[in-house]
Amino acid sequence: MIGDRRVLALVPARAGSQGLPGKNMRPLAGKPLVDWTLEAAAASTLIDHVLVSSDDAQVLARVQPPMQALERPAALAGPEASVIDAIAHALQHTGAGWDYVVLLQPTSPLRLTADIDAAIRLCDESGAPAVLTVSPTLKPDRxxxxxxxxxxxxxxxxxxxxxxxxxxxxxxxxxxRLLADRTFLTDGTRALVMPPERGQDIDTLYDFVVAEALMPHARAFAATGMPAVRR
Incomplete structure (x- = not known):
C-alpha cells in the first residue's frame, strides 16, 4: 500500500514460449527463473497482494501464501493472448478496489525490489496513468x-x-485507464530509468546466457549500476 492506495502485482507466466521453451522454470543461478520475480515482489513494501497467472502447473506450484496462484483459461494461454486480457482476468478474480496494477514479467530476473517500488512511487507522485521502466541504450544514437x-x-x-x-x-x-486504453503506453505515461544490466529481458537462449553472466555483477553494483553506457 502506498498511502491509502492499494497495489496489486500480477506475474504473468504462460507455459508456452517460442523463443526459449520452458523458460519460466529454467534454472537461473540456482533457482527457476520465475522465482527471482516472486522474491522481488514479495520483498516490496508497497505491494499489497501478488497474483501469479499461469497455465503451467509447475509455475503455479512455486506460489506460496500469501501470494495467490491463478490458473489461466485456455483462451489466455496461447501466444496471441493479450496481457491486458490477463490483467482483466486477474482483476475480475480479485475484485475491485485496486488503485494500481503492477505487471512483473518473469523474464526480467535482474530487476530489484527497489526498481519495483520506485516505479510505483513515480506513478503515484506524478499522477501519471502509467509508468514503464526503460534502460539507456549502451551506445549513442549515432x-x-x-x-x-x-x-x-x-x-x-x-x-x-x-x-x-x-x-x-x-x-x-x-x-x-488500463482497461479503457488497453495499453500501458498512453498519453501521459512516464518512464523510470533503470541500469541496463537490471533491465535485461529474456526471450532467447542468448538472453538467458547473458542474464546468468550478469546476475552476480548486477547485484554487486545494485547501489550504483554497472558502468556500461557510452556517451
Whole structure:
C-alpha cells in the first residue's frame, strides 16, 4: 500500500514460449527463473497482494501464501493472448478496489525490489496513468542505424534527449485507464530509468546466457549500476 492506495502485482507466466521453451522454470543461478520475480515482489513494501497467472502447473506450484496462484483459461494461454486480457482476468478474480496494477514479467530476473517500488512511487507522485521502466541504450544514437535491402548502411544522425529502450521489467498502471486504453503506453505515461544490466529481458537462449553472466555483477553494483553506457 502506498498511502491509502492499494497495489496489486500480477506475474504473468504462460507455459508456452517460442523463443526459449520452458523458460519460466529454467534454472537461473540456482533457482527457476520465475522465482527471482516472486522474491522481488514479495520483498516490496508497497505491494499489497501478488497474483501469479499461469497455465503451467509447475509455475503455479512455486506460489506460496500469501501470494495467490491463478490458473489461466485456455483462451489466455496461447501466444496471441493479450496481457491486458490477463490483467482483466486477474482483476475480475480479485475484485475491485485496486488503485494500481503492477505487471512483473518473469523474464526480467535482474530487476530489484527497489526498481519495483520506485516505479510505483513515480506513478503515484506524478499522477501519471502509467509508468514503464526503460534502460539507456549502451551506445549513442549515432552508432545505431539500419540496413537497406541491398545491404547499404544508414546511420541514425541522432535525436534530442537520451536514447532509451523499453526493458519490460516493471509496468505500473491505474486499472481504469488500463482497461479503457488497453495499453500501458498512453498519453501521459512516464518512464523510470533503470541500469541496463537490471533491465535485461529474456526471450532467447542468448538472453538467458547473458542474464546468468550478469546476475552476480548486477547485484554487486545494485547501489550504483554497472558502468556500461557510452556517451
Amino acid at each position: 552508432f545505431h542505424g539500419t540496413l537497406g535491402a541491398d545491404g547499404h548502411l544508414v546511420l541514425d544522425p541522432g535525436r534530442e534527449g537520451e536514447g532509451v529502450v523499453l526493458n519490460g521489467a516493471v509496468y505500473v498502471g491505474r486499472p481504469d
